[in-house]
Amino acid sequence: MKKTLIAGLAFGLLASTAYAETFTVTVTNNLTEELLAPIVVTDAGNDSFLFTDGYVTAAAESQILTGDPMMVVEAIGADQVTVAHGTDGPPGVLLAAGSSVTFTVETEATAWRILAMVAPTMVPDTYVTALADVSAGHEVTIELGRYDIGNDEGTKMIVPVGDMMHSAATVKITHGM
Secondary structure, three states: HHHHHHHHHHHHHHHHHHOOOOEEEEEEOOOOOOOOOEEEEEEOOOHHOOOOOOOOOOEEEHHHHEHHHHHHHHHOOOEEEEOOOOOOOOOEEEEEOOOOOEEEHHHHHHHEEEEEEEEOOOOEEEEEEEEHHHHHHHHHEEEEEEEEEEOEEEEEEEEOOOOOOOOOOEEEEEEEE
């Protein structure tokens, strides 16, 4: 009886344990002239570290305005965030228009938030983002929409930018690569 109880508890713990899986992610910048700054991928459950009260948090605002994801990584935790860089434009970490970058993500999360700054060479304080459901199959493709945080306008309101029917970036996620 005692062995059966211990075996049952051990099985229950193993059954409830989630295992990190590896994904290959390719982000393509669909903008015609603008560059994307470092790309942040995290569990969608961490959205409260990025968005609050209809606006972005101080950490997300910092990334969107400067392209530096350090505050986002510190707020969420380095083990919960993947940051990917392109190889273009000064300072060599941006993703040029029409270019792609491929990287891996190891996570237990099945819903992700993807976010990157649009470099302010033409329009200030904009970013691209979307949610991705990676449980939907072996390969998932999503489109990132573009948004303005209203910092330079003084509104501090998130609004869509441009034609939302045309994505600012495409993300292809392949499971188990």
